[in-house]
Amino acid sequence: MPWTSPMVEKYRRQYGSGLDAQTYLGQNYLAVNRSLIPDILRLLRDEEQFDYCVDITAVHYPKREKQFDVVWILYSFPRNERVRVKTQIADGASIPSSVSIWPTANWLEREVYDMFGITFDGHPDLKRILLPDGWKGHPLRKDYGILQQDKEWVQINLGIESGQ
């Protein structure tokens, strides 16, 4: 269902077809072009008071041409309102980091990198966070099996045949 509000109208005038506003089950989200990403997030914080970045995550659709959805979940304390921003990027493409907008994005982006292999340009210290540094593969991709592991890493570092 399309989402209409003064804020959406304003951005639609500004960005035209690069932005699609929808609402589902009472929750609003903006699907935007990858090229608008740092601008629209900054505007949402500076002009629309979305001062709290709740979460950053991604979804993998291996059959699509642009394989990944990157999702920002934002909340505004003054407005008591949530919004989700989504964008599609291709495998291997990078996306501008939002650490300079919300410092909390630091670890959240590191987790997305760790789990999906999406790189964030301008992140101060982009490295794995939950898995060990030398690990190969990004487990939340759909082509990574649930029993799959980096056997080499396990054998070298843990001295056992398999972690399963």
Add this chain to the structure above:
Amino acid sequence: MSAYKNDQTNDASNRALSSLDRSNLDLKTPDKTYLDSNELIINMGPQHPATHGVLRVILKLDGEKVLGTECVIGYLHRGVEKIAENRTYTMFAPYVDRMDYCAAVSNGLGYCEAVEKLMNVEAPPRAQYIRVILTELQRIASHQLWLGTHALDIGAMTPLFYTFRDREEILKIFEKYCGARLTTHAFRIGGCQYETYAGFEKDVKNFLTFFAPKIDEYEALLTTNRIWLERTKNVGVISGADCIALGVTGPVLRASGVKWDLRKAQPYAAYSKFDFEIPTGENGDTYDRYLVRMQEMRQSMRIVEQAVDAIPEGPIMGKVPKVIKPPVGEIYHSIEAPKGELGYFIVSDGSTQPYRLRVRPPSFVNLQALDLMVRGLLVADVIAVIGTIDIVLGEVDR
């Protein structure tokens, strides 16, 4: 074997050094050195009794003074989100209990409500009330566990025995209700797993009368205790603005003066029906966070008291199909867990298994503020600050 071990230690310390040299720690202009001590890099954890699990903190020290920290996490990573994609919605429900295992009931509530929202069904009123009662009891239990271990870290041993003694009474109620004490799996998608047992209301009321003087007892031990004050006042100060920028939620945010609680801001379950207050602090230090949590326990008791007298009659399960198959779509739903905002982001492709399930863990995000809170403090204060953030590593690492 021994050669291999040496290699590993060297490797680990090298990695510690190289990662600390990175610019994000902003260590180019260290604070003025005193006592002619050299900068020292040490590991705290992963095996350390005061890190509340397997948390490793690399500390850069000047004598006793902390110049910077870096958290190394993931030792308890089990891939909960990956497991979710390979289980049905119903099969995954017990897994969420294992994230924040000190507050399993709250995790279950968040998950069940998120799936219910995605399917556009609602739990019946009776189930909502039972959910509120159990979740608030769990909040008290979680805060008790926090208080006992936090006080123990700082050097007060007595509160540990007091809080564990009283937490037992809550766990007994859980055990009688659903057979489990910690990983309860108390709720089902669409309602509650079990009807209340005969005498449930009486047990809960007995607990309330039993527990009211116990909080006073904890406060008598600590609130005006001089050692406690010295160890917690002005330790780990964080401002409300910094909390918001770092995404910190829960008691830590409230102790910094931001009056925000999801139970009031965006009420879920039956919370809009109850009368309670959001306690806040002023200074955002460890002592205020202690006071806020003590007040929260009292407020939770108020909610339970109102709820237990008004449990409506009726079914405990809503109209939910036997096979849970939410329509295509996505949902984000979050609740106020004892540690902060616990959110679930679920993407459904119309099948019986979630296409993607993301958990927004409060402990993980709150832990990020540790570095800001401990800079310039002493090593002993790091222990106090880790305790006061109230992390559970099962949830940080998932």
